[in-house]
Amino acid sequence: MTSSLTRSVVLALLLLFLVGPFIVIIAASFSGGDTLAFPPQGFSLQWVVKVFMVQSFRSSFALSMFLAVFATFAALVLGIPASYALARYRIPFGETVRTVVSSPIIVPGIIVGLALLRYLVVPFRIDVILALFLAHTALVLPYAVRVVSASLDNLRSDIEEAAVLLGSSRLGAFFRVVMPNIRGGILAAFILGFVTSFNQVPVSLFLSGPGVQTLPIDMLGYMERTYDPSVAALSSLLAFMSIGIVFLAERFIGFSRYV
Amino acid sequence: MFQNRAEGLALALPAAIFAAIVFVLPVIILLSGGLHVGGHWSGEAYIRFFGGSLNRLVLWRTLELGVLVTLVAAVVGYASAFAIVGLSASAKGRMIGLVVLPLMISPVARTYAWFVILGRTGMVNKALILVGLTDRPVRFLFTETAVFIGLLQLFLPLMVISLVSALENMPRDVVPAARVLGANWLQIFFKVVLPLTREGLVIGGTLVFTGAVTAYITPAILGGSKVLTLVTLLYQRVTIANDLVSASVIALLLIVMSFGANLLLKRLATARNRT
Amino acid sequence: MKKTLIASAAVLLLAMGNAHADEKTLTISVYAFAQDAYGKIVYRPFEKICGCKIVVETGNSAERLAKMEANKANPVIDMAVMSMADALEASRKGLIDKIDTSKLSNYDKLYDIAKDPNKDGMSIGYTFYATSIAYRSDKATVNSWNDLFSKKLAGQVAFPDVTTNQGPPALYMLGIAMGKNTPDLKAPIEEVGKHRNDIVTFYNRSSQLVQLFEQGEIWAAPIGRFAWAPIHKLDVPIKWATPKEGQTGGMNVMVVTKGSKNRDLALKFMDFWLSTPVQKGLADALVDSPANKDVKVSPEVADNITYGADTAASLKLIPSAIDLENRNKWLQEWNAEVAQ
Numbered sequence A: 001m002t003s004s005l006t007r008s009v010v011l012a013l014l015l016l017f018l019v020g021p022f023i024v025i026i027a028a029s030f031s032g033g034d035t036l037a038f039p040p041q042g043f044s045l046q047w048v049v050k051v052f053m054v055q056s057f058r059s060s061f062a063l064s065m066f067l068a069v070f071a072t073f074a075a076l077v078l079g080i081p082a083s084y085a086l087a088r089y090r091i092p093f094g095e096t097v098r099t100v101v102s103s104p105i106i107v108p109g110i111i112v113g114l115a116l117l118r119y120l121v122v123p124f125r126i127d128v129i130l131a132l133f134l135a136h137t138a139l140v141l142p143y144a145v146r147v148v149s150a151s152l153d154n155l156r157s158d159i160e161e162a163a164v165l166l167g168s169s170r171l172g173a174f175f176r177v178v179m180p181n182i183r184g185g186i187l188a189a190f191i192l193g194f195v196t197s198f199n200q201v202p203v204s205l206f207l208s209g210p211g212v213q214t215l216p217i218d219m220l221g222y223m224e225r226t227y228d229p230s231v232a233a234l235s236s237l238l239a240f241m242s243i244g245i246v247f248l249a250e251r252f253i254g255f256s257r258y259v
Numbered sequence B: 001m002f003q004n005r006a007e008g009l010a011l012a013l014p015a016a017i018f019a020a021i022v023f024v025l026p027v028i029i030l031l032s033g034g035l036h037v038g039g040h041w042s043g044e045a046y047i048r049f050f051g052g053s054l055n056r057l058v059l060w061r062t063l064e065l066g067v068l069v070t071l072v073a074a075v076v077g078y079a080s081a082f083a084i085v086g087l088s089a090s091a092k093g094r095m096i097g098l099v100v101l102p103l104m105i106s107p108v109a110r111t112y113a114w115f116v117i118l119g120r121t122g123m124v125n126k127a128l129i130l131v132g133l134t135d136r137p138v139r140f141l142f143t144e145t146a147v148f149i150g151l152l153q154l155f156l157p158l159m160v161i162s163l164v165s166a167l168e169n170m171p172r173d174v175v176p177a178a179r180v181l182g183a184n185w186l187q188i189f190f191k192v193v194l195p196l197t198r199e200g201l202v203i204g205g206t207l208v209f210t211g212a213v214t215a216y217i218t219p220a221i222l223g224g225s226k227v228l229t230l231v232t233l234l235y236q237r238v239t240i241a242n243d244l245v246s247a248s249v250i251a252l253l254l255i256v257m258s259f260g261a262n263l264l265l266k267r268l269a270t271a272r273n274r275t
Numbered sequence C: 001m002k003k004t005l006i007a008s009a010a011v012l013l014l015a016m017g018n019a020h021a022d023e024k025t026l027t028i029s030v031y032a033f034a035q036d037a038y039g040k041i042v043y044r045p046f047e048k049i050c051g052c053k054i055v056v057e058t059g060n061s062a063e064r065l066a067k068m069e070a071n072k073a074n075p076v077i078d079m080a081v082m083s084m085a086d087a088l089e090a091s092r093k094g095l096i097d098k099i100d101t102s103k104l105s106n107y108d109k110l111y112d113i114a115k116d117p118n119k120d121g122m123s124i125g126y127t128f129y130a131t132s133i134a135y136r137s138d139k140a141t142v143n144s145w146n147d148l149f150s151k152k153l154a155g156q157v158a159f160p161d162v163t164t165n166q167g168p169p170a171l172y173m174l175g176i177a178m179g180k181n182t183p184d185l186k187a188p189i190e191e192v193g194k195h196r197n198d199i200v201t202f203y204n205r206s207s208q209l210v211q212l213f214e215q216g217e218i219w220a221a222p223i224g225r226f227a228w229a230p231i232h233k234l235d236v237p238i239k240w241a242t243p244k245e246g247q248t249g250g251m252n253v254m255v256v257t258k259g260s261k262n263r264d265l266a267l268k269f270m271d272f273w274l275s276t277p278v279q280k281g282l283a284d285a286l287v288d289s290p291a292n293k294d295v296k297v298s299p300e301v302a303d304n305i306t307y308g309a310d311t312a313a314s315l316k317l318i319p320s321a322i323d324l325e326n327r328n329k330w331l332q333e334w335n336a337e338v339a340q
Helices: A002-029 A046-052 A057-088 A093-104 A109-124 A128-153 A158-165 A170-197 A202-206 A215-225 A230-251 B005-032 B042-049 B053-085 B089-104 B106-118 B122-133 B144-168 B175-180 B185-196 B198-212 B217-224 B229-239 B242-274 C002-022 C037-048 C061-070 C084-092 C145-149 C169-178 C186-194 C205-213 C225-232 C263-274 C274-284 C297-305 C309-314 C322-338
Strands: C025-032 C053-058 C080-085 C125-135 C157-160 C201-205 C222-223 C238-240 C248-256
Touching: A002 B053, A002 B089, A002 B106, A002 B144, A046 A057, A046 A230, A057 A093, A057 A128, A057 B005, A057 B089, A057 C025, A093 A128, A093 A215, A093 B005, A093 B229, A093 C205, A109 A128, A109 A202, A109 B005, A109 B229, A109 C061, A128 A170, A128 A202, A128 B042, A158 A170, A158 C053, A170 A230, A202 A215, A202 B242, A215 A230, A215 B144, A215 B217, A215 C080, A215 C205, A230 C309, B005 B106, B042 C037, B042 C125, B053 B089, B053 B144, B053 B229, B053 B242, B053 C222, B053 C322, B089 B144, B106 B144, B106 B217, B144 B198, B144 B217, B175 B185, B175 C157, B185 B198, B198 B229, B198 B242, B217 C201, B229 B242, B229 C061, B229 C248, B229 C263, B242 C248, C025 C037, C025 C061, C025 C263, C037 C263, C037 C274, C061 C080, C061 C084, C061 C309, C080 C084, C080 C263, C084 C248, C084 C322, C125 C145, C125 C169, C125 C205, C125 C225, C145 C157, C145 C169, C169 C186, C169 C205, C169 C225, C169 C248, C169 C322, C201 C205, C205 C225, C225 C238, C225 C297, C263 C274
Parallel strands: C025 C053, C025 C080, C157 C201, C157 C222
Antiparallel strands: C080 C248, C125 C222, C125 C238, C125 C248
């Protein structure tokens, strides 16, 4: 179609634009200087070390980890049965249910955060962490439903009907026949949900209190207070963590098929 | 298909009720706040909002940035997708991996990088001066250009992957066939490729547009108070003035824009398919 | 598997809730700059004394006020610092309580102007600062507030947003320099609007300026003296201007939130912060100028902060009441002339 030279140029430019900033961040992480600059002045590990010394990073990392794991898990617990019902049952108002469940993806995060803060957290005195957990669960739910639904659509429904006819209970058929076949999809949904929740900023922007901050919000605040490369170092570490997870997922379940 | 409605509902309802209580209800209450001012229903808040020239300007700027980012992402996306589709299977896998890579990195980090790259002493300015395009540093930070670049980098991967899968689903021989029939590249693109990949373009376009108009970090860091968008304006109104009425108006505008883009693009996809 | 996960989630949630309840915590809301120094000089030492935990929230004064208003029914923070004008507004909105000064052993050591700046018993000054212009001496000279808009500095200036503590004072001085000094700040706001394109950004937090100076993005900005130390330390030649119209500034005050459950602890913390060693520590770190008159500092330190009651008295300040009366007008004018 295109000559191979043009193709190489196009791809090189695309990668420069998309991946270039990432390289800047990695390089700045190992800077010997006090400020974020590129090219970095000298080489040192001081900023990588500092990341682990900053107390607020430790607690916000723990909170973000907690949210990403448990909110995604909760979203799957809610989302898998819902996806199954939407795929296999003829239910009244099915489309409404689908719209409601996937609405958090369409409404901008900042509005979700503000609405939850003002009309759930403040009036009902709900703990901010619980509110964050609920908000992140709602946020991940659409991804869970979408990915799991796609897996279910690809699975022939007559196998489980056969299992039921052969005397298995509906529940037994689900766990013995359906679950093993959509395991990859569930894992993919989990990873997608994890990354979405972990990097989420707008929802958590309002839903944070003194001492309760997710990692990205903490990083934003840190950048406003101090201008040293430790945020770059932290970003690199997080990026490698994400890449590692996705790489393993691709290796074992072919992650990209599901996204 | 199972016919037992009660069983189906029992499975689907927990998720629906959860989303309704935790999500739909608070958002609706927030939105009604802009229509229910001083104890009665009225559009007063909206009239006041649109009466402020700053608000109109911010709305316009947000739309403009959204459209511009989407258009440029579509052009770059097609060029990239064509290049990627032509690669061998293994090279294609690696390439898609690299394109998706930025999506896995915190947007805070990605925007932070642009702050350094686009600075007066950053690489872009060094390169421009080296090449001789300018003799003094160009100001990028806190301009619409910086916000545009940041948003494009954030959302371009979504367009590229949508278009790659659309191009892959296009029958292999249509382009050579059109070529044989004497069509030039422009004709081939608009008459053959575009109609056949419309759905991918629509999906990618919706994701890019809604992403761009609802982004917070990029306009906040790269634009600052001189380049407010609807989202940063909303944030400012709430955090500085505790002004929930304006926030409610902006929230509705943002939701209308997201839904609107969704509907409009879906229409475009199906309407043209029928003819 | 599912059950264990749910159970552990529940346990974790409970544990997190308990961590809050078990330990005595004092929640404070302060400015974002110099948090490292505050941690070392104020928070950590106090935590050792009280056996409690200090939880810190940061933001600018206006943000803090808005948040306190939003959480009025269920206050989150126990103690806050803010500008004098914001403290007056907080008091009018019923967000803060009278301060029981009999519980502050260091109260009598304060300069008189710091004791009750708004004359309502609701706030206590803990530091004051001069506001002038920091500028790159290798690029330009600044002898007047008008010089912010000189040709040499065009495209190189950061100006404080009108909603920040530094915004109105800077506009006020600009008005004096222009010879059009009215409380509505109309002339200086129009002037800033006219030079809108020559201004790099309207900043919201002084801490951001370090990065902008360092990266060469800006060559001049009106700043408070508290933000001077890190800028002064940069590798670029930066000077503190002494404009012929004089310097402006402000006082930061402490307040206690109405409905706070940790009132005694908050007062103990305030007393600690106002004590001579702590105030001296903050002064020596070039963070805050002392409001405690017993603090004696070296001449070098005195040069770098806003030391002494005379210096404070020489600053041209906007009275809180005038600020409150006019701030809506300023904002409207600003939005019409500058923000677009």
